[in-house]
Amino acid sequence: MRTSQLLIPTLREDPGEAEIASHRLMLRAGMIRKVAAGIYTYLPLGLRVIRKIERIIREEMNRAGAQEILMPILSPAELWRETGRWDFYGKELLRCKDRHERDFCFGPTHEEVITDLFRREVRSYRQLPLNFYQIQTKFRDEIRPRFGLMRGREFLMKDAYSFDKDEEGAGRSYQKMYDAYHQIFTRCGLNFRAVEADTGLIGGSMSHEFMVLADTGEETILFDENGAYAANVERAEVPPPPGASLEPQRSLQKVSTPNATTVEEVCTFLKTSPENLVKTLLYHTEKEEIVGVLIRGDHEANEIKVKRCLGVTGLTLADAETVARVSSAPVGFAGPVGLKNIQILADHAIQGMRNFVVGGNESDTHLLNVNWDRDFKVDIFTDLRQAQAGDPSPRGGTPLRSAKGIEVGHVFLLGTKYSQAMGATFLDPNGKETLAVMGCYGIGVGRTAAAAIEQNHDRKGMIWPLSIAPFHIHLLPVTASENVQETTQALYASLVNAGLEVLWDDRDERAGVKFNDADLIGAPFQVTIGDKGLATGAVDVKNRRTGEITKVSYKEVATYLSNQLSLNKTPQLENW
């Protein structure tokens, strides 16, 4: 392809709106342009990358036995009302009305639509298992879209939905998708990790996220050295403490702690350390109840764990007024001793503690030598805190390490949540009507492209993994002589004949401009053709990643590059 026939509006300067590498570089390389907040047009170069990723996804999904379909972007409100998500989804669900005033929404995901298809068309266990997928534009009216394709409102997603006759089958379908995802992201040339995840709004019983490791990632993951455990920090379990403290219980003591409201201030004032302190957090649940959550001073509460423990979906820290009413003290002095009529949950780390410090439920007061059971009752001891680096792994106890990740894929074992709500049943061998057991599986296509850039770029631009590069080779004739033009033409033909994807910079630009654009666009190899080299019958082949430049006889370039490309190939299986 000649550059003169593609719109590749590269920018010399960084656009003001872009913060992170992928966003900045995609704009600069002319791959995307913004149309509105979180809404982008893919230009030819950007679309090529998207198509490459889609192709890998299709091959692996097909290989795993899934069948491609295409559902509509718009779906009718009735389907969403059946599962309750019309109300539950909130403002993220973009709604509209048609000319007859009927309610519709732009699909943020497609469980309702696919489950409706299933219940209409599938009758018998003989037809199962089934797995349908599509690559379709999704719309989620994100509160704050950001970082270009990383978190858009409109975005391309591959979503798949499996239907099985029982839990066991659903587990197998889940495993197939899990394996396919490994294959997909490996083929995309990404350094990623599958981690245990929370199921969030989608619901279900088991879930893994596929995280591309990158410092700009919005998610924090924890994993152990030997690969036995990896989880999203939202999900990561903390094992119970090894044993109770053997320290003798001392007598309760009330002390004045003027203006000491933070853990740090209290510790400084009482000359103790945060490990001896217990924070009392008061939360509102959606049912208007107040619960007390006890967390060791140097730990953070994990609200998802608290929600799960209580079986609620809404949880907010109580405001100052409520704290004052419940604890009869300003924020910072609440404590479990003497708190009446509210449920007390405690992180299990506290089970191992003796003689700790808590708030005194009085202004400027704390209590020393507090002991659970003796001084207050705990309704539930369980894992309630955020895991952190250094904590023991729940599988084997080696210390966890943390990293930032970009969520590019997510697999869920849904169970019968949707089939139940929508009556998606089939007849089992005994003629009994049975609920389908479902799974759902998403991949952010644009986000995968963005993640690849986050992981593969340098100061000058992008460095594409071969499998998803917009082009394999960037041809750069740098002088205008007839010899160079003719050689370039011949070279282009021979490379294309060898099955390579070649971008030919045929613009009338100076060498420096071409070199800089080529580094920015990041094709894995650049071939420079100039009079200087041709004098000895050679062209320069540059490996974008290593920066290494090799002089190659122009007659052998096609062979040389074919070899280089197969050396740089990411693992790939034959087509289905």
Added chain:
RNA sequence: CGGGGCGUAGCGCAGCCCGGUAGCGCGCCUGCUUUGGGAGCAGGAUGUCGGAGGUUCAAAUCCUCUCGCCCCGACCA
């Protein structure tokens, strides 16, 4: 939704405090020279200063409203 910031030429920005009718760099167009890492010279085009209203003899500049965008937070398959 809370906090902060920005909308001035295609892009990046100055001018705004202290009103006097718009400028710089890059890009773009023409010509000549140049041509292996973002060329030089000469000439040229381009703006309803985000929008609406107000104050004023006069508004990019001051005031009010409004729309859009960015960042932090809350939120989030």
